[in-house]
Amino acid sequence: MSDTSTQIPMVDYLVLGDDPHLQATKCTSCGSAYFDRRNACASCFGTEFSTEPVATEGIVTAFSIVSFAAPGVPTPFVAAVIDCDGTQVRGNIINCEPDADTVSLGMAVKLATYSLGADSAGTEAIGFGFEPA
Amino acid sequence: MASDDIFILGINMTKFGKHPDKDALDLGAEAVMAALSDGGVTMADMGILAAGNLLGSPGFGQSLQKQVGQTGIPVYNVANACATGATALRTVVMAIKAGECDMGLAVGVEKLAGAGLLGGGGKPKSDDDTWTPNGRYGAVASTDGRIGTQTMPGVFAQVGMEYGHKYGGTSFELFAKISEKNHNHSVLNPLAAYSKSMSLEQIMGDLMIAYPNTRPMCSANCDGAAAAVLVSGEKLKSLSDEQQKRAVKIRASVLTSDPWQDGCQILPDVNTLTRMAATQAYEAASVGPEDLDLVELHDCFATAELVHYDNLMLCDEGGAVDFFESGKPFRDGERPVNVSGGLQSKGHPISATGIANVWEVCHHLRGEAGDRQIDGARIGLAHVIGLGSACGVHILESAAA
Ligand SMILES: [Zn+2]
Numbered sequence: 164m165s166d167t168s169t170q171i172p173m174v175d176y177l178v179l180g181d182d183p184h185l186q187a188t189k190c191t192s193c194g195s196a197y198f199d200r201r202n203a204c205a206s207c208f209g210t211e212f213s214t215e216p217v218a219t220e221g222i223v224t225a226f227s228i229v230s231f232a233a234p235g236v237p238t239p240f241v242a243a244v245i246d247c248d249g250t251q252v253r254g255n256i257i258n259c260e261p262d263a264d265t266v267s268l269g270m271a272v273k274l275a276t277y278s279l280g281a282d283s284a285g286t287e288a289i290g291f292g293f294e295p296a
Numbered sequence: 297m298a299s300d301d302i303f304i305l306g307i308n309m310t311k312f313g314k315h316p317d318k319d320a321l322d323l324g325a326e327a328v329m330a331a332l333s334d335g336g337v338t339m340a341d342m343g344i345l346a347a348g349n350l351l352g353s354p355g356f357g358q359s360l361q362k363q364v365g366q367t368g369i370p371v372y373n374v375a376n377a378c379a380t381g382a383t384a385l386r387t388v389v390m391a392i393k394a395g396e397c398d399m400g401l402a403v404g405v406e407k408l409a410g411a412g413l414l415g416g417g418g419k420p421k422s423d424d425d426t427w428t429p430n431g432r433y434g435a436v437a438s439t440d441g442r443i444g445t446q447t448m449p450g451v452f453a454q455v456g457m458e459y460g461h462k463y464g465g466t467s468f469e470l471f472a473k474i475s476e477k478n479h480n481h482s483v484l485n486p487l488a489a490y491s492k493s494m495s496l497e498q499i500m501g502d503l504m505i506a507y508p509n510t511r512p513m514c515s516a517n518c519d520g521a522a523a524a525v526l527v528s529g530e531k532l533k534s535l536s537d538e539q540q541k542r543a544v545k546i547r548a549s550v551l552t553s554d555p556w557q558d559g560c561q562i563l564p565d566v567n568t569l570t571r572m573a574a575t576q577a578y579e580a581a582s583v584g585p586e587d588l589d590l591v592e593l594h595d596c597f598a599t600a601e602l603v604h605y606d607n608l609m610l611c612d613e614g615g616a617v618d619f620f621e622s623g624k625p626f627r628d629g630e631r632p633v634n635v636s637g638g639l640q641s642k643g644h645p646i647s648a649t650g651i652a653n654v655w656e657v658c659h660h661l662r663g664e665a666g667d668r669q670i671d672g673a674r675i676g677l678a679h680v681i682g683l684g685s686a687c688g689v690h691i692l693e694s695a696a697a
Contacts, residue, residue, distance in 0.1 A: 171427050171429070171436055172434075172436075173435060173436055173437060173439075173442065173443075174433040174434055174435045174436075174439065174443065175429060175433060175434030175435075176433065176434075195556070195558070197561065198433060198561070199432040199433055200432065205556045205561075206556040223461075224458055224461050225454035225455070225457040225458035225461060225563060226454060226457055227445065227449075227450045227451075227453030227454050227457065227506045227507055227508075227509075228504070228506065228507035229441070229445050229447065229449070229450040229453075229505075229506045229507075230503075230504050230505055230506065230507075231447070231449075231505060231506075232440065232441035232445070232447065233438060233440060233441060235438070236438070236440070236441030236442065237441075238441075240441060240445075242441075242444040242445035242450050242454065242506075243444060243454070244444070244454060244458065244559070244562055244563045251558060251559030251561075251562040251563070252562060253443055253444035253562045253563070254443055254444055255441075255442065255443065255444060263468070263507055263508075268457060268460060268461040269461060279427075279436075279437060279442075282425055282426040282427045283425045283426060284426050286426065286427055288427045288436045288437065290437075290442055290443075291443075
């Protein structure tokens with residue numbers, strides 16, 4: 164995972180390298196976190212933002228085991244909301260059985276990355292999910 | 297009646313279900329003609345038309361006029377996801393309140409029979425065979441299904457699960473029981489798309505769409521329309537005794553959007569804006585949840601119904617599971633919820649829903665609901681929510697009160 168020159172993150176808020184993590188744009192006045200660009204903070208209307216790393220470990224606060232999806236998306240998959248030390252994150256629960264006996268509310272999870280495959284130029288796309296901690 | 301009150305003079309919903317021989321204009325016109333007739337008025341009396349049809353062509357309201365009467369009145373084509381119908385109603389309420397006119401027409405129509413999953417989907421794959429960042433998240437592939445889900449069943453499943461994480465007491469079986477209640481209610485509603493009772497075993501054993509919601513726990517995509525004629529209190533005084541007697545008073549008409557909450561960009565927060573709308577509505581109407589004789593709330597999924605017991609303050613905060621298990625939201629309970637069968641049975645033709653819910657409540661307040669009449673119903677509440685989000689709450693009272 165150290166050679167990231169031929170890798171591309173699936174989304175721009177996923178930081179690859181030796182210590183893969185998500186990053187958020189945080190409002191410098193109230194700390195609200197965003198994963199896309201904002202003109203003003205939706206919470207306090209402040210206009211100063213900084214980029215901060217998001218904790219890679221968290222707790223599942225909501226999930227659904229989804230049986231139907233757009234073509235190309237493997238099903239069933241576990242869609243979830245993870246509370247990463249106060250920052251809410253959307254992601255799939257991966258590397259475990261997608262059933263209600265395995266996944267539970269309040270379970271501890273940690274960030275994990277996986278390959279979406281390489282394109283014709285040899286660049287590998289890297290996605291992320293959360294696996295049981 | 298006070299002059300500055302606003303009343304529903306005429307209202308109608310079509311049969312919900314499959315209407316292969318009718319297009320959106322046919323269905324909309326059917327509801328409009330019936331609502332006008334119900335109110336004893338014609339298009340000549342209308343001062344404004346607000347129309348919603350999310351999946352149709354632009355200018356739907358104007359096309360509808362060509363079916364039922366072109367008089368040159370202003371037309372507002374409105375769109376607010378599943379709250380589109382409520383938004384059309386609210387638009388007419390505001391116009392009458394502003395004194396721009398003394399009567400107006402709101403209509404919502406959708407042709408949805410056979411539509412698949414709504415929401416999510418993602419962009420079609422490009423011809424380019426290299427990973428190329430795209431959109432506000434620089435995504436190289438469709439995020440839906442890879443980074444959680446944005447499909448409605450999955451989103452609303454998580455809404456219910458989140459409630460369970462916060463307060464405990466939820467289970468697959470509990471959510472299925474809520475669905476069982478609504479399917480059993482639907483048996484008495486001849487206009488529902490599905491009016492068969494279902495056992496708990498049938499519901500839990502049906503096709504899983506997004507755990508914990510199986511197919512019968514999801515709102516049914518179907519065709520349908522609903523329309524309402526609104527009138528000012530001042531104008532109503534000049535109408536017949538019969539019209540005055542059947543008029544239903546709009547005690548509150550509220551529309552909200554979601555205020556910032558931590559995490560609302562991750563999982564839509566359907567709670568805060570509903571609670572805000574309910575609070576404003578109870579205050580405007582000078583009534584409390586304990587005064588409601590019936591409630592039609594937005595059970596787009598069984599998991600959603602549970603959280604709205606709490607959001608509409610039908611129970612104490614965190615007490616939705618106990619509220620359900622106490623039997624209160626059943627039609628013979630203290631606070632009947634979704635006696636129409638709810639969206640899970642009645643169906644959910646998106647733009648029609650926010651007026652159809654009001655129709656259901658009016659039907660009971662007028663004492664015209666036949667076999668499913670809630671006896672002595674005097675005050676009722678209709679609630680819808682569209683993701684994005686928009687929440688509409690209307691509190692209604694029988695004029696005979
Ligand atoms: Zn801020």
